[in-house]
Amino acid sequence: MTPHNEIHISITALATVLGAAIFSIVLLRMALRQKQRRNAAGRNGDPDWSVPTIDAYADRISFFHQWDPRVKIATLFPYCFIVVSLQSLLSSTIALLVSLGAVAACRIPFARTAKRLLAMAGFLSMFLLVVPFTSPLRGGETLIYFPGMTHFPFHMAGFFVALNIVIKACGVALLMEPLFGTAPLAVTLQSLSRLGLPDSISQMILLSHRYIFVFLNEIQRMYRGMRVRGFMPGTNIATMNAMGNFFGMLFVRSFDRTQRVYEAMLCRGYNGRFPSFIRFQATPKDWGKTVFWLLLGLLLLAIDRI
């Protein structure tokens, strides 16, 4: 085994770094809270249960909007797997930059994409914090010893493994807007059925997607009612009882509602599929875009293997 390097960090250096880190986290939280307060003006105290609509910006014109959805999905889905399989930091960073470029090219506000990245922050920061301290010792790597934690050195190799994961996860997450945000959901699902997804599944996705927003409205109403009656969530049996009944009620009400809606749909001639008037036509331009992305993917793989 090649010998590894050791770096010992003094308490003052650590204190400075930690102080700076805590300071920036506090600043970030303050900024977030201020933004939330601005958004939540007049809604006092209700938890944020909003769900973004996936296709709110589907009517714009861009590289991705004008790409035939069938070809787009069939190209970008395998490309995501190429990004995930990258091993080196260099290639995954390039993939991240490509994804950033793609987000910029599809002309969707970056705030939506930032929200996606925030949703992964908890899971990914766990990797960044835990993996460097628990990964096995590799030959030739650098260990950093923090004061007071001599049994848990910080493995640089483990840190790079975790960093690579974070970069790849962000790279793929960024591609979700170009992939699903640039066509109406119905069109996306239609193109998925052309690619072989059974009709009944796309019906289920469409219905469920519709009901998510109905349910959110419903639980907001129910939860407000509970708060008005003095419900205070806590760590106790009463809370579990209330929440269990809450979910039970949600099921009962929404089942009755969907049953009624479904019967109404049947009355209007629903036979298991929605009529669709979408015509897909792949032009040489669409295939050109596909070739471009596949070459990009191969290039990334080539850089990765060097």
Add this chain to the structure above:
Amino acid sequence: MHISDGVLPTAVTIAAYAVSFCGAAWSLRQVENKDLPKIAVVTSAFFVASLIHLPFGPTSVHLLLPGIVGALLGPVAFLSIFLGLFLQSILFQFGGLTALGANGVMMGMPALLCGLLFHLIRGKTALSHTIAGGICGGLGTLLAATLLAGLLATAGEDFAGVAKIALAAHIPVFIVEAGVSAFAVSFLFKVKPELLDTSRLRK
């Protein structure tokens, strides 16, 4: 907790996709058109449940509900959870597109098993339903956490620590989930017991 993109080795993500597709296809064969509303309801509720945070001591946990999904849908639970996860990943990046297969296995398998178990032990009275609901709710989360740890362990030695922490982090979820599931099932048994009957879904 959902697995993000890029964590698992590519071979594992593809294998998990294959397993998920088989599970979903098998589920789909049990579906009749008239079950569509019920599946849509449970899928959306599964989706919505992940937004609701309950306090647990100093932190808060969000519910996963694999146990209740299994109890309500029986063999179709796998499909419902897979679709719910798909919607979660395209709407707000819970999990990821390439990790969808792994997440489907992680949440769908426990739901299937819990559904089976629930119908074996639920008995006839409200009390036995409550207990069965609690057991299935807790067991579903426990199995999901175990599968999560197992999947993370396939990614290599680097992730053993994360796998252990993820397992430990699920202990509060496990307790809250068991309690909420027990009460939800007992509520459904009293108010609309036909929802718990999945024999109609089994041909």
